[in-house]
Amino acid sequence: MTTTGTTTWVEGAAGSLFDVDNLPYAVFSRAGDEPRVGVRIGDHVLDLAPVAAAEMLDVHHVFQERSLNALMAEGRQVRTSVRAWITGLLTDETERDLVEPHLWPVADVTLHLPVEVADYVDFYASLDHASNVGRIFRPDAEALLPNWRHLPVGYHGRAGTVVGSGTPVVRPSGQRKAPADEAPTYGPSARLDIEAELGFVVGTGTALGDRVGVEDFAEHVFGVVGLNDWSARDIQAWEYVPLGPFLGKSFATSISQWVTPVEALGAAWVDLPGQDPRPLDYLGPDVARGLDIAVEVELNGEVVSRPPYRSMYWSPEQMLAHLTVNGASLRTGDLYGSGTISGPERDQRGSFLELGWGGAEPFGTDVWEGGRTFLEDGDVVTLRYTAPGTGGGRIALGEVTGRIEPARP
Amino acid sequence: MTTTGTTTWVEGAAGSLFDVDNLPYAVFSRAGDEPRVGVRIGDHVLDLAPVAAAEMLDVHHVFQERSLNALMAEGRQVRTSVRAWITGLLTDETERDLVEPHLWPVADVTLHLPVEVADYVDFYASLDHASNVGRIFRPDAEALLPNWRHLPVGYHGRAGTVVGSGTPVVRPSGQRKAPADEAPTYGPSARLDIEAELGFVVGTGTALGDRVGVEDFAEHVFGVVGLNDWSARDIQAWEYVPLGPFLGKSFATSISQWVTPVEALGAAWVDLPGQDPRPLDYLGPDVARGLDIAVEVELNGEVVSRPPYRSMYWSPEQMLAHLTVNGASLRTGDLYGSGTISGPERDQRGSFLELGWGGAEPFGTDVWEGGRTFLEDGDVVTLRYTAPGTGGGRIALGEVTGRIEPARP
Known part of the structure; x- marks a missing residue:
């Protein structure tokens, strides 16, 4: 292990959204290479496998995999050690000669699905979203x-x-x-x-019959991803x-x-907005926390909504x-989504169903004659996420984008 | 390939529920060995890996795996060739010297989860079951x-x-x-x-965007399993x-x-009982078929129900x-369940919820003072399935059993 500093020597990274307090992982490849694990610093991805091999890291093999699953399965202690080791590499000037040849501009690499997804669960944790959807889908009921x-x-x-x-939809x-x-x-x-x-990605699994308490969230959850749960509302309304x-x-x-x-x-945890009635004990009502993450929904280059994650009713720990x-x-590889993030204001809604109120109230009139209700072929939607970083600035979480292609005949 | 006969030389197998017209696969192990793929004949399991290696079968490696996934992924043509090869081994007396040393009594081996399950989908295809559940869960509605x-x-x-x-529940x-x-x-x-x-297990996968027509069922589905979808009705009724x-x-x-x-x-396909209204074209209303499979529900040694699969409204091809x-x-490894199999008669219902009508009408009074409504700790439930075989007799499908253990504190 190297000594750990606080300022990175990587040009352009200090003070950016990808400073050393962020360090997200991805699976990447360069032309002709096998996909493997990298970590982001500034506008670069660090190829971890050769550096870990050179430094004879115990777990160097996990960086040669085509998914993060092997790294994630190592558990919390290894995960935090690896993070400290990477921080050292990127802040200690004496590591620069070793590390710099393995930094590649993000723009020059191909990124892959990072996780071999085991089970995928989707929650429904926003009070505003659940209320809006209830009003639209079941207008005659509570x-x-x-x-x-x-x-x-x-x-x-x-x-x-x-x-x-980036995968077309x-x-x-x-x-x-x-x-x-x-x-x-x-x-x-x-x-x-x-x-x-x-989205929350599970690193360390459990045995059948085990329960995970609210306080054990970080023992099992490895990290978070941006997630777009594409939905066909007409199909859904009929089948559900x-x-x-x-x-x-x-x-x-x-x-x-x-x-x-x-x-x-670490700096993004906040109190929940409040739960009434008090949830049952197994949901840890006294300890469960929320996350202060800002979200932007961009449609064809225009930001149409800014849902605040901190308004979510249920905590990811409770989920x-x-x-x-x-x-x-x-x-390892289990993924669970928070459900649509919607705040109380119209421009904080996280779905078109809500933004356009089931088709009744077109939105985005600055851009399109007459506004928009649902997605049209060719539309590009990008979700962006930022949070307070532990270094005092902000960090960017993984963005997620997709373009709508016409239905197949 | 060897010549294919019709009568097996394996003692006790001819005319049994596991004759050469059945040949189900499993993943098994003997004391100290690695799990690998076997096929059943009579009361024996044939260890396929050494025989396939000795006969230099192209795909011999798929039998050395800990799941059937590699075999299943090979597709329909390989699957039918392998079946013909196995039939030859077990019916041609000249193969006996090669094969016999690799036959083990089923009672002496350990069986394992046969499939690495990818996605699991559960359907709801019985008209009688859906009607019964609707009446019990939503008594005031259609x-x-x-x-x-x-x-x-x-x-x-x-x-x-x-x-x-066999896994305790x-x-x-x-x-x-x-x-x-x-x-x-x-x-x-x-x-x-x-x-x-x-349960229906998918062998050959598809690409995102592809559709599988009703007529392509056998191109993608490798085989069937017995399936018990254990259900906690009180938890379900509140959460669903x-x-x-x-x-x-x-x-x-x-x-x-x-x-x-x-x-x-092959001999089990039958006409569906009838669909009204006519389903949309993509559901192949003119070609979709049902399956004539007899099911037995056994509770602590007593048969409490005999659901007839042929009464199912929706075809597995349509699902x-x-x-x-x-x-x-x-x-490969996707699994989909039919949903509870219930026939129109009380003793044809495939769940305790229906057999005991939501707790109101205890059943099984021959065995228990006062009858039974839901499962008690220590109960053992076994599901058995038989179907007409292509050889003129009947074949047994995989049975599924489980014992209820008390809740953990």
């Missing part, structure tokens, strides 16, 4: 269902269709039936949407009773290629405790 | 929801908690709230149940709106260790076509 304030509602999604940022086809239609019809979704979420969303979601879920380790979020309270085991 | 006759309703379950037959804890309760409480499930299902079952199901799903290849079901109609990709 917006919030009776269980919502008692437990973080969640369901399993399709792990096999989690794709990396083909408009899905399927069955949909508007309330006024006599029978359902088959065709391309006409109400294609986004859900701006944060009584067993939940299925084909309206399973065609694609995009995640960022950069995975921000939870250690980089994990709930997920495992029945003894369900965790595996 | 039993069948409006979408039910138009599409095979399904949702994603937890792949990481799919376990092999620990009673899950969680939140539940009876309608009369003021607030939810935490504790062990008091309404633990089974769901007798059939609006995103579907989650912790009420995710604690364990048991599958048989024997995987019956679809080729063994696969629906699952992929939005372009969702398939992976």
